[in-house]
Amino acid sequence: MTFSWPWALLAILVIPLIFAIRWWALRRRRRAAVRVTSIALVRTALPGRTRWIRKIPPALFVAGLALLTVGAARPQASVPVPRTSATILLALDISGSMCSTDVDPNRLTAAKKAAAEFIESQRGGPRVGLVTFAGSAGLLVPPTDDTESLVAALDDLNVGRGTAIGQAVLTSIDAIAEVDPSVAPTGANPGNPREGYAGAAIVVLTDGANTQGVDPRVASREAALRRVRVFPIGFGTTEPVPMVCENSQFDGRGFGSWYGRGGFDMGGRNVRRLDEPALKRMAETTGGTYHRAENAAELQDALGTLPGTFTVIRERVDTAAWFAAGGAVLIAAALSLSLWWNRPR
The missing domain is CATH 3.40.50.410 (von Willebrand factor, type A domain)
Structure with missing residues (x-):
């Protein structure tokens, strides 16, 4: 795979920045949890599976950003094409x-x-x-x-x-x-x-x-x-x-x-x-x-x-649209899951 705009891959640096911001937010939340009532302590004691599931939306969001970044670089793949x-x-x-x-x-x-x-x-x-x-x-x-x-x-x-x-x-x-x-x-x-x-x-x-x-x-x-x-x-x-x-x-x-x-x-x-x-x-x-x-x-x-x-030869095909579509789907899925799991009960 080659890229028409390889410099666009620098946008991938946004992902570590997101992780750093998330880490900082979680650290502040833990400090505040010490001062709340016992309900907060119960939430922190939820089963490990629940905590693991709640990591899915961030993971999908990051994966979507990665695909969008690759798509912005205009990737081209050599694929078999019937002639x-x-x-x-x-x-x-x-x-x-x-x-x-x-x-x-x-x-x-x-x-x-x-x-x-x-x-x-x-x-x-x-x-x-x-x-x-x-x-x-x-x-x-x-x-x-x-x-x-x-x-x-x-x-x-x-x-x-x-x-x-x-x-x-x-x-x-x-x-x-x-x-x-x-x-x-x-x-x-x-x-x-x-x-x-x-x-x-x-x-x-x-x-x-x-x-x-x-x-x-x-x-x-x-x-x-x-x-x-x-x-x-x-x-x-x-x-x-x-x-x-x-x-x-x-x-x-x-x-x-x-x-x-x-x-x-x-x-x-x-x-x-x-x-x-x-x-x-x-x-x-x-x-x-x-x-x-x-x-x-x-x-x-x-x-x-x-x-x-x-009669099947290999030609270069621009696959940017596929990466962009995949990234959009993952980000939409991440936002949907996040809103669903955080809805008022």
């Missing part, structure tokens, strides 16, 4: 290993289906953009609320060689910067860091490790400087499985010399390993969360839980 105008960039891995068949019929097909359902679920909400990456990254669809064009773009994905996770994050940042003036593009000065997160997030769906291009740690720092969170999803198992591509997903270009080294053995089995530590660091650096999905159902669950996370 339907957020921008989401979905970065999909289309490297050759996405044709692995540990997910039926293969990872790429399952990822396309889950991505389509995710996009449909955001209809009428945040803008969604698509980035695909293999050996390089490219913007497939700029952030838009046109659900049909986004889903249609998923139909024509071809796998490629390599995995450029870091470049995918930077490409996503630039796509966000095109529609969100609060986010600086890569290569530009992001300005002084501000509290909270931007109304934008990047979801990276990958089944492997960065093999070329920008280091994911560098890309993560760039995203963090712009307050853009990254939510990586590690997809697929880590066991060697056959790789089977549909004709529409695999054109064969550049793969002839790849079999047997680096990514696949001569039997066409995927032996790559998911780099979970790197993905977890990416999430931690940017303020996002990492999700693991070994099958299509887990992938759909992971994507389904994300919107409630990154």
Whole structure:
């Protein structure tokens, strides 16, 4: 919590003054009680519970003054605020290993289906953009609320060689910067860091490790400087499985010399390993969360839980009115109780 007028907190010094005046008044009352009749002695012998109850009004009064003082200082709190105008960039891995068949019929097909359902679920909400990456990254669809064009773009994905996770994050940042003036593009000065997160997030769906291009740690720092969170999803198992591509997903270009080294053995089995530590660091650096999905159902669950996370951002809200209202209620309660307990009987 921060204060717009912190010097107003000096008014809190009134409270010790009130205690001093009350102590002085009680001291004078005790001296006078010695000279009164036995009725006064009876009142001083009342049960401890009654004496304790009579301390409630002063305590409420002091608490009310404290709240009014804090309210006068114009406190501001960082609170979660839903943002339907957020921008989401979905970065999909289309490297050759996405044709692995540990997910039926293969990872790429399952990822396309889950991505389509995710996009449909955001209809009428945040803008969604698509980035695909293999050996390089490219913007497939700029952030838009046109659900049909986004889903249609998923139909024509071809796998490629390599995995450029870091470049995918930077490409996503630039796509966000095109529609969100609060986010600086890569290569530009992001300005002084501000509290909270931007109304934008990047979801990276990958089944492997960065093999070329920008280091994911560098890309993560760039995203963090712009307050853009990254939510990586590690997809697929880590066991060697056959790789089977549909004709529409695999054109064969550049793969002839790849079999047997680096990514696949001569039997066409995927032996790559998911780099979970790197993905977890990416999430931690940017303020996002990492999700693991070994099958299509887990992938759909992971994507389904994300919107409630990154469409809620933190903004500064002036809470002075709440403190003022609370202080007024406490003071009113103190005066009411005092008048009630001291009414003529």
